[in-house]
Each structure stands twice: as C-alpha cells, then as structure tokens.
Amino acid sequence: MTGTRHLGRALLPLGLICLALGISTAVVLPFLSLFLSTAVDAGPVRVTVFMVVAPIAGIVAATLIGRLSDRRPIRRALLVGTSVAGMISMGLTTFVRDYWILLALAVIATAPAGALFPQTFAYARQVLARDASGRGAMGVSTLRTVYALAWAAGAPLAAIVLDAGGFTYVYGMSAAMYAVAALVAIFWLGGADAPSAPAASRDEPIAGVPASQEASRWTLLLTTAAFTFLQCPLTLGLQALPLFISTDLGGDAGDAGLILGLCAALEIPLMLGLGALTTRIRLRPLVLTGAGCGVAYYAYAAAASDVWTLAAGQIVNATFIAGVTSLGISYMQNLLPRQPGRATTLFTNSFTIGAILAGPLLGLAQHFGFRLAYGIGASLCAAGLLILLVVRPGIQPAGPPIRAARPPGGGLRPRTRRTSSRPRQPG
Known part of the structure; x- marks a missing residue:
C-alpha cells in the first residue's frame, strides 16, 4: 500500500x-x-x-x-x-x-x-x-x-x-x-x-540490467522503422479525412468532426483498458493486435461507401491508435531498459518522421483519389506489422554483425547502481 x-x-x-x-x-x-x-x-x-x-x-x-x-x-x-x-x-x-x-x-x-x-x-x-x-x-x-x-x-x-x-x-x-x-x-x-546508462563502460550493469539484455542496433533500427510505418497513416488519414468525406462519401466538414470526435472518445478508455491488460497479458501481443487493427481499419476505410460506414469502423481505428501510440512507448522502452531517454525518443521520432512522409503521400492521393490515402495507410500498417512479427525482441535478424540481444525481462526492479562485474539477473 x-x-x-x-x-x-x-x-x-x-x-x-x-x-x-x-x-x-x-x-x-x-x-x-x-x-x-x-x-x-x-x-x-x-x-x-x-x-x-x-x-x-x-x-x-x-x-x-x-x-x-x-x-x-x-x-x-x-x-x-x-x-x-x-x-x-x-x-x-x-x-x-x-x-x-x-x-x-x-x-x-x-x-x-x-x-x-x-x-x-x-x-x-x-x-x-x-x-x-x-x-x-x-x-x-x-x-x-x-x-x-x-x-x-x-x-x-x-x-x-x-x-x-x-x-x-x-x-x-x-x-x-x-x-x-x-x-x-x-x-x-x-x-x-x-x-540509466553509464558514461564510461557499456558493460557495467546499471540498475541490475546488463548491457547484453538490450536490443541490438539492427533490432532498434527495424523496430523504429516499423513504428514509423504504423504511425505515418495517423497523420495521412487525419489530413485526408475531410477531403475524403467531402469528395468520395458525400459528407461535409461537420461529418469529419463527428468522425474525429467519435474516435477520440473511444480511444481514451481503450488506452486505459489496454494499459490495464498489460498487468495480465504480455505487451508484445497487445501491440501486434493494435497493429493488426490498423491494417483492418485502413483497408475498411478505403472501401467505405458512406459516412456512417466509416463511423462504424472507428472502434477498430481507436484500438489501433491505443495499441500503437500508447503501448508502443513501453514496447520500445523494453528494448533499452538502461536507456529510457533514448528509447522514448526513438519512438517519438518515428511519429515525427511518419508525419513528414505523410505530406507527399497526401499529394499523391490528391492526384489519384483520396481512397488511395487509406489504401496506402493499410499497406504501411501491414509493413509495420510484418516487421514487428519478424523482428522479435532479443532475436537479431540477418544484417551487420552486432552483438546479440536478449529479450527484456518483465519485472525489472532496479534500486541501486551495482558496481560488481557480475550482473544480477532481473527478477
């Protein structure tokens, strides 16, 4: 207590x-x-x-x-x-x-x-x-x-x-x-x-976490790319929504506001609910489920015939947003338990990079039709999901010879900085 x-x-x-x-x-x-x-x-x-x-x-x-x-x-x-x-x-x-x-x-x-x-x-x-x-x-x-x-x-x-x-x-x-x-x-x-990380020696265990438990650079690079692919559709879909509703679904700006408000209202309790589930279910399946919802929603939106059809899909969209943008922070932090600043920055930068990429993709959709924006979103989410499935935490994919990483433990309880050369295993 x-x-x-x-x-x-x-x-x-x-x-x-x-x-x-x-x-x-x-x-x-x-x-x-x-x-x-x-x-x-x-x-x-x-x-x-x-x-x-x-x-x-x-x-x-x-x-x-x-x-x-x-x-x-x-x-x-x-x-x-x-x-x-x-x-x-x-x-x-x-x-x-x-x-x-x-x-x-x-x-x-x-x-x-x-x-x-x-x-x-x-x-x-x-x-x-x-x-x-x-x-x-x-x-x-x-x-x-x-x-x-x-x-x-x-x-x-x-x-x-x-x-x-x-x-x-x-x-x-x-x-x-x-x-x-x-x-x-x-x-x-x-x-x-x-x-969280030593300035002098990368091999010294900090807070009971040895350097060998952190993910390799190659794993970090691909995981960051996966979250970039998953978060780019957030900006692309948001920017395309009013135009898509007005040109393809016969709606207006008020309908776009309704869709955005509905999604926001749904994602708040879903963030809390998924967060609570992490005390009972491993983080990785929840993040993968969120990514899968992204594929499903953007494919569904690309085929939507009217505003109400799009509104019905917002529960899936909200699950995608909650699973990726909320749990994704902890997922990345688990890859670098000794370096939470670097890990969280990698995740937030993936959103920023995705937002930058959304600009030219929206221009492409303006030329070929706004349904394309949601088709691109589905493809990007599928690519992100595939990378997360292949690049498991602690498993180094084919690439440059970088030291192997072990999966982050689920119950790290650091209290003090240990100076012994023998790392204490996380509880």
Missing part, C-alpha cells in the same frame, strides 16, 4: 506535465499553417520550408537530449530546461511576426522543447521501474491517456481562444502551459535522477 501511494505521488506531477504539454501543443499545432499564412504572411514555399525544417530540428534536438539524459543524472533538470525553452519560444511568438526570426526560434528553442514529451515518459519509466516494475506499461499508458485527453480538450479550446484574441492569445496560452510544466518539474518532481 505504501508503494502504491508513493507511485501515485510520483505519477501525479508527471500527469500534470503531460496535461500542460498536451494543451500547449494542441492549441498551436493545428493552426500553425494558418498562423504562418495569415499572421506572418508567408507564402506556400516558406510555409513548406517551415513545416519541414521545424520537425527535423526537433528530431535532432530530441535525439541529442535523449542520449545525454541517459548518461548523466540530469533528467529532472532537462524537464525544467525543455519546459523553459518552450515557454520562451511560445512567449516570443506571441509578439514576433517576422518569418526568419520565427524560423530561428523553431530551431533554437521550439526544437529542444519537443524533447519534453519523451523525457517525461523516460522519467516515468525510471519511477515505475524503481517502484512498480510489474505495472510499468500501465503507468506509461495512463500518462499517454492524460496527454490524449489534453489534446481532445485543447483543440476546441484553441478555436475559442483564437476567436477571442487571435494568435496572441493562442501562443500566450501555450507559453503559460509550458510555464506550468516548468514549475511542476522544479517544485514537485524528485528522485529518479540516476542515469
């Missing part, structure tokens, strides 16, 4: 950070292209450059921060720093309307702020591994649900704020949410600052 109370106290501030981060991004990202086009008066080329450069800078910054976080006991400081970076970036964007200054801000400040998401979940992984190893995936899934709830509330809230005070209010609200995250990290978070 004491451990449960301690775990609740540890996850509550992280839940507040997820809530603040979700609102801060939800009020900005859906209107970014509109902001650049209208408030900044940027043309199509400049908007495109911004939409490509900003996420690439975010990938680079998150990768560097993720590696640093696993080598030094500074994860709490990184949560503070990335929150402050977001506060500065959004705060300045409240007033700045010069395109090149905004682009510089996106690279210098907004990009590091993007590391707040993976670092929050990496911090959660350390807390859960220390205090409740058997409920790690459930805890991570719960935090992911909080983030999804924040997005569900933040998007309509942004429309209200935009109508009331324009982009000045929108970016001011985003800056305020980053400030809340920084204050929570400063005054509420504690512990779990021990580095």
